[in-house]
Amino acid sequence: MEKIFIIEDDSRIRDELCTFLNRYGYNSCFSINFENIVEEAIKENPSIILLDINLPYFDGHYVCREIRKVSQVPIIVVTSRDDELDELMSINLGADDFITKPYNLQILLARISAVLKRTYGNEQVNSLRYEGIIYNIAASEVAFNNNKIELTKNESKILHILISNNGKIVSRDEIMKSLWQEAEFVDDNTLTVNVNRLRKKLEDLGAVGYIQTKRGQGYILA
Known part of the structure; x- marks a missing residue:
């Protein structure tokens, strides 16, 4: 947006x-x-x-x-x-x-x-922006303050969902179903690990505190 x-x-x-x-x-x-x-x-x-x-x-x-x-x-x-x-x-x-x-x-x-x-x-089509974060969809990269880092497939999907729904809480179930079609067979901790890895990569770029955990509800971009 x-x-x-x-x-x-x-x-x-x-x-x-x-x-x-x-x-x-x-x-x-x-x-x-x-x-x-x-x-x-x-x-x-x-x-x-x-x-x-x-x-x-x-x-x-x-x-x-x-x-x-x-x-x-x-x-x-x-x-x-x-x-x-x-x-x-x-x-x-x-x-x-x-x-x-x-x-x-x-x-x-x-x-x-x-x-x-x-x-x-074409950057408009191939990227999403949020408060200084530039997410390159095609390259599966995220940039902040002229620094960038590669994302894994799952990290990329999570960031895509959160930016597309910025300002809204995205439930864990919704994210898990997007990442794994058969979410009921996936360990709930697997999502936590992926979100934490994405959060750490953003923090390494200087984008601290962007992914907020809403206990019992899901995640939201601050």
Whole structure:
């Protein structure tokens, strides 16, 4: 699920965007801490940023420039300012696209999809992301903070299930049935061993505390 970070101070527009994008399978998030909005955006590690120009404390041009100093995350400027100079400045400062309000939500969706495809290519299909973790499905690898490690077949399946259900508790039975079709013939401790091995590999990469055990219920990504 691609994460979209929305930098918009109009709560009505922001809520509308979140609802719309979530409906189409994106994980939308935002912050109202505009005084530290650059740090907030970087901390969320999004796949793409939607950025308004008229903001409290700092305008969008400043925010775009500061983000570009530390990240190449794609940025789409979404603003009511339709001056060609604003568009030129945005592109020169590193924005990937520029769209003016009022906009057609379907057109915005198409622009987002195009920028993501242009930026990540087939990586979108072959990988899943969660809070800085990049799980390469095809290579059965997980990366975090520019370090990566190979996963076994079972570890790979477990991570796939947890990321696909991020924010939800996945029961042990559900995971066991995914790993072993005849789960009733598998020692329950076998799953615990596989989960612990996956947890250890994530911790070795620096992703500490991501897999949480919910006693009597299952596992969840924190």
